[in-house]
Amino acid sequence: MNSIISVLIAYNQLLFYQIQHLLVFIAKNIPLKSSKYNFTSPKYNKLTVDKLPVIKKVEPLNYILLLEEYQSKHGKSLKPIKSRGKNPVSSDCVCPRCGAPHTYIYDNTGGRGQLLCKICNHRFIRGKTDFKSISLQCPYCTYTLTKKKDRKHFNIHKCTNKRCSFYLNNLRKLSPEDFDEYQQGKHKFKLHYIYREFTINFFKMDLTSLPKGATNLTFRNFSPHIMGLCLTYNVNLGLSTRVTARALYEVHGVKISHVTVANYAKVAASIVKPYVDNYDYKPSNYLSADETYIKVKGVRHYVWFVMDALKKSILGYQVSNSRDVGPCILSMRMAFSKFKEFPGLALKFVSDGYTAYKLAQQQFMLQGMDFNLIQVIGLTNDDPVSTKYRWLKQIIERLNRTFKFSYQITNGYGSGEGSNTHVSLFVAYYNFLRPHSYTRWEPLNSIPELESIPNMPGKWQKLIELSQQFILSKQVS
Ligand SMILES: [Zn+2]
Ligand SMILES: [Zn+2]
Numbered sequence: 001m002n003s004i005i006s007v008l009i010a011y012n013q014l015l016f017y018q019i020q021h022l023l024v025f026i027a028k029n030i031p032l033k034s035s036k037y038n039f040t041s042p043k044y045n046k047l048t049v050d051k052l053p054v055i056k057k058v059e060p061l062n063y064i065l066l067l068e069e070y071q072s073k074h075g076k077s078l079k080p081i082k083s084r085g086k087n088p089v090s091s092d093c094v095c096p097r098c099g100a101p102h103t104y105i106y107d108n109t110g111g112r113g114q115l116l117c118k119i120c121n122h123r124f125i126r127g128k129t130d131f132k133s134i135s136l137q138c139p140y141c142t143y144t145l146t147k148k149k150d151r152k153h154f155n156i157h158k159c160t161n162k163r164c165s166f167y168l169n170n171l172r173k174l175s176p177e178d179f180d181e182y183q184q185g186k187h188k189f190k191l192h193y194i195y196r197e198f199t200i201n202f203f204k205m206d207l208t209s210l211p212k213g214a215t216n217l218t219f220r221n222f223s224p225h226i227m228g229l230c231l232t233y234n235v236n237l238g239l240s241t242r243v244t245a246r247a248l249y250e251v252h253g254v255k256i257s258h259v260t261v262a263n264y265a266k267v268a269a270s271i272v273k274p275y276v277d278n279y280d281y282k283p284s285n286y287l288s289a290d291e292t293y294i295k296v297k298g299v300r301h302y303v304w305f306v307m308d309a310l311k312k313s314i315l316g317y318q319v320s321n322s323r324d325v326g327p328c329i330l331s332m333r334m335a336f337s338k339f340k341e342f343p344g345l346a347l348k349f350v351s352d353g354y355t356a357y358k359l360a361q362q363q364f365m366l367q368g369m370d371f372n373l374i375q376v377i378g379l380t381n382d383d384p385v386s387t388k389y390r391w392l393k394q395i396i397e398r399l400n401r402t403f404k405f406s407y408q409i410t411n412g413y414g415s416g417e418g419s420n421t422h423v424s425l426f427v428a429y430y431n432f433l434r435p436h437s438y439t440r441w442e443p444l445n446s447i448p449e450l451e452s453i454p455n456m457p458g459k460w461q462k463l464i465e466l467s468q469q470f471i472l473s474k475q476v477s
Contacts, residue, residue: 051139052139052195052362052365052366053136053137053138053139053145053157053195054136054137054138054139054142055134055135055136055137056134056135056136056137057134058097058134058135060097060098061097061098061099061120062098062099063095063098063099063100063101063104063119063120066098066119066120067119070119078104078118078119080103080104080118081103081104081105081106081118087107087110087111088107089102089105089106089107089115089126090102093105093115093126095117095119095120095122095124096122096124097117097120097122097124098117098119098120098122100117100118100119100120104117104118104119105117105118106118108123113125113126113127114126123144136157136195136197138159138161138164138166138193139193140159140164140165140166140193141159141161141163141164141165141166143159143160143161143164145157145158145159145193145195146158146160151196153198153199153200153324153325153326154196154197154198154199155196155197155199156194156195156196156197157194157195157196157197158192158193158194158195159192159193159194160192164192164193166192166193167191167192167193170189170191171191174189196359198325198363200326203329203333203363203367224461224464225457225461226248226254226256227264227268227460227461227464228456228457228458228459228460228461229248229252229254229457230244230248230256230261230264230265231264231265231268231425231457231460232456232457232460233247233248234261234265234425235265235406235422235425235426235428235429236429236433236434236456238405238406238407240258241258241259241261241262241265242258244258244261245257245258245260245261248261262418265421265422265425266418266421268425268460268464269420269421269422269424269425269428270424271464271467271468271471272424272425272428272463272464272467273424273428274467274470274471274474275428275463275466275467275470275471276424276427276428276431276432276467277334278470279431279445281308281311281313281315281338281431281445282311283308283311283313283315283335283338283339284308284309284310284311285343285346285347285348286308286309286310286348286350286392287306287307287308287309287315287335287347287348287349287350288306288307288308288309288349288350288351288392288393288395288396289304289305289306289307289316289328289331289332289335289349289350289351289357289396290304290305290351290352290393290396290397290399290400291303291304291305291323291328291354291356292305292400292403292404293323294319294404294407294419296321296418296419299321300321301319301320301321301419302319302320302321302322302323302327303317303318303319303403303419303423304316304317304318304319304320304327304328304330304331305317305331305396305399305400305403306331306332306334306335307335307395307396307399309350309392309395309396311444312395312399312436312438312439312444313430313431313444313445314399314427314430314431315334315335315338316330316331316332316333316334316335316336316338317331317334317423317427318330318331318334319419319420319423323354323356324356325355325356325359325360325363328356328357328359328360329360329363329364332349332360332364336364336369342369342371343371344369344370344371345370345371345372346372347371347372348371348372348374348389348392349361349371349372349373349374350374350375350376350389350392350393350396351373351374351375351376351393352375352376352377352393353375353376353377354375357373357375358373358375361373374389374392376389376390376392376393399430402430403423403426406422406426407419407422407426428463430444431443431444431445432444432445432447432450432463433450433456433459433460433463447463447466449462449466450462450463
């Protein structure tokens with residue numbers, strides 16, 4: 001009996017010992033509470049946009065004068081470089097800034113292309129003879145930025161200074177695990193200061209150009225009433241062109257092919273678009289933007305919407321095959337063009353945390369169009385800004401759901417043109433025909449000529465007629 005008890009006690013102690021070890025293991029290796037994404041970590045800096053660089057004008061110099069200056073200051077002449085065997089600087093090389101001959105030029109990086117002038121300290125790339133009188137400098141350390149990559153729409157200028165305060169600060173913020181990850185793959189992190197210089201001028205692109213496609217209604221056996229019916233089924237009710245054609249036959253006894261339905265939609269879109277885009281919306285100072293993706297021929301496309309968050313009208317829209325800053329700027333320009341006078345900092349522009357909006361804001365700022373960008377980040381109200389402005393964001397998210405619903409039922413489009421057609425018609429419908437709860441089930445923008453018409457196919461016909469009149473009045477003037 002005694003021996004059993006002592007065996008059990010010994011066993012008990014062994015178990016306690018093991019539990020203790022396990023607890024230590026848990027405490028050491030499994031953190032009790034860790035947030036999933038620590039957005040303050042530099043690992044996520046790729047999502048942020050840095051300050052604008054300092055633009056510095058560099059005066060060209062004359063090496064003969066510089067040599068004379070050196071002579072009078074130091075009492076001896078500046079000696080040419082003794083040639084070093086491995087990577088000699090070719091004899092036709094001249095300093096682009098001061099004109100010094102090759103005998104004063106160092107190979108600065110062991111044959112990798114960067115050269116340094118001994119006389120004026122100018123650094124330049126071999127083969128580059130043009131001297132740019134403007135250089136971009138890091139706003140943190142004033143080091144001259146080096147051009148890193150040519151992307152499709154922009155160049156990347158990077159501060160490569162290892163002692164730059166911006167870089168050192170980010171390096172310090174790295175956790176030990178992140179630091180190991182950084183050592184293994186530096187491209188995953190954005191620790192250095194970067195400036196994106198856009199090569200396409202999105203401010204010079206024409207916003208008002210008419211979409212491709214026929215602009216007259218010369219169809220065989222064309223009836224405006226049937227067109228109105230097609231648009232009501234296709235746009236208001238979100239039926240595909242095939243189902244629309246079937247409804248016309250089964251409900252109204254009209255035989256029409258789905259191709260004709262698609263053609264009606266295309267023509268209606270190109271007629272209605274100028275009217276919709278030039279309408280005087282009198283926007284409020286609260287705009288809200290969002291992008292959503294759709295599929296065209298199985299490929300992802302993006303639809304950008306900028307809406308008046310208070311009056312709910314869609315003011316800017318774009319369909320693009322990339323989620324770049326370009327279409328983002330275009331949709332914003334389209335919305336801003338609705339202001340008779342740009343409200344400047346009184347304008348509150350709400351978007352998600354996506355970088356394109358920040359980059360676009362930077363570009364508008366360079367055009368002298370400064371405004372307040374409010375980015376609502378994440379799904380919960382973690383910060384006061386998100387709490388205050390989330391409702392504005394929710395309004396446009398609701399719009400996007402409405403749009404996706406109408407779009408998805410059509411099973412996507414076979415071409416980019418098809419999706420442009422759909423978006424144009426959707427905007428016309430949303431701004432002028434659709435009843436909204438915000439406006440007591442009246443359309444957002446009331447047009448007197450439409451109000452007296454009792455049914456939707458009739459309203460579509462009238463809207464097309466008004467749009468034709470608008471186009472004609474523009475052609476005359
Ligand atoms: Zn020089
Ligand atoms: Zn720097």
